[in-house]
Amino acid sequence: DQQVKQNSPSLSVQEGRISILNCDYTNSMFDYFLWYKKYPAEGPTFLISISSIKDKNEDGRFTVFLNKSAKHLSLHIVPSQPGDSAVYFCAASEKGSSNTGKLIFGQGTTLQVKP
Amino acid sequence: DAGITQSPRHKVTETGTPVTLRCHQTENHRYMYWYRQDPGHGLRLIHYSYGVKDTDKGEVSDGYSVSRSKTEDFLLTLESATSSQTSVYFCAISVAGLQETQYFGPGTRLLVL
Numbered sequence: 147d148q149q150v151k152q153n154s155p156s157l158s159v160q161e162g163r164i165s166i167l168n169c170d171y172t173n174s175m176f177d178y179f180l181w182y183k184k185y186p187a188e189g190p191t192f193l194i195s196i197s198s199i200k201d202k203n204e205d206g207r208f209t210v211f212l213n214k215s216a217k218h219l220s221l222h223i224v225p226s227q228p229g230d231s232a233v234y235f236c237a238a239s240e241k242g243s244s245n246t247g248k249l250i251f252g253q254g255t256t257l258q259v260k261p
Numbered sequence: 262d263a264g265i266t267q268s269p270r271h272k273v274t275e276t277g278t279p280v281t282l283r284c285h286q287t288e289n290h291r292y293m294y295w296y297r298q299d300p301g302h303g304l305r306l307i308h309y310s311y312g313v314k315d316t317d318k319g320e321v322s323d324g325y326s327v328s329r330s331k332t333e334d335f336l337l338t339l340e341s342a343t344s345s346q347t348s349v350y351f352c353a354i355s356v357a358g359l360q361e362t363q364y365f366g367p368g369t370r371l372l373v374l
Contacts, residue, residue: 150303152303178361180361180362187367187368188367188368189265189351189353189364189365189366189367189368190304190351190365191364191365192362192363192364195361195362235303235304237304237361239361241360241361245360246292246309246311246317246360247292247294247309247355247360247361247363248306248309248319249304249306249361249363250306250320251296251303251304251305252303253301253302253303254303
């Protein structure tokens, strides 16, 4: 039973356009959400996060939106750049209950930004 | 760079043999994690540690054990490797108070024949 799902295995966008990556979750106890980015042959790197008390968090070109009623979050990248081509993982945590840092990851979405 | 190294970086072994992977950090972080990455599954937590000799299970702990006798080292052992444990293994650390923001090592690619 996958508690965090990324239903699109891949996404291709043109340089300069918006990339939207989506993530759905089923566990209503999740209260903290993160996006990680991974290049081939490297470990994932933290990108951006959002607490369940917010519905939006922005960091430069990256914005994460959280819709708690729909149990859905999305990552917007504007404008997309070729260097953004990577695998993006969303992750969720029950931060408030245990604070152990235990993360549940989605399957990942491979983003390709074409020049 | 969070000062995390993993060894070995690549390993080929045979079914039934024991395997130990090492994660080493240089910044005395309290929390350390072991994940495996497989196609279609993303990353899944195997075990984690919240201090020396303090460890707990993650999502997919069966067939794995861990030890942490020093702050800087977190060892993952496959007691008797199986082909289903062929995977890429990542170690991660986090800063106390920001446990969800984790910094990952470069990974170990393990092939069990």
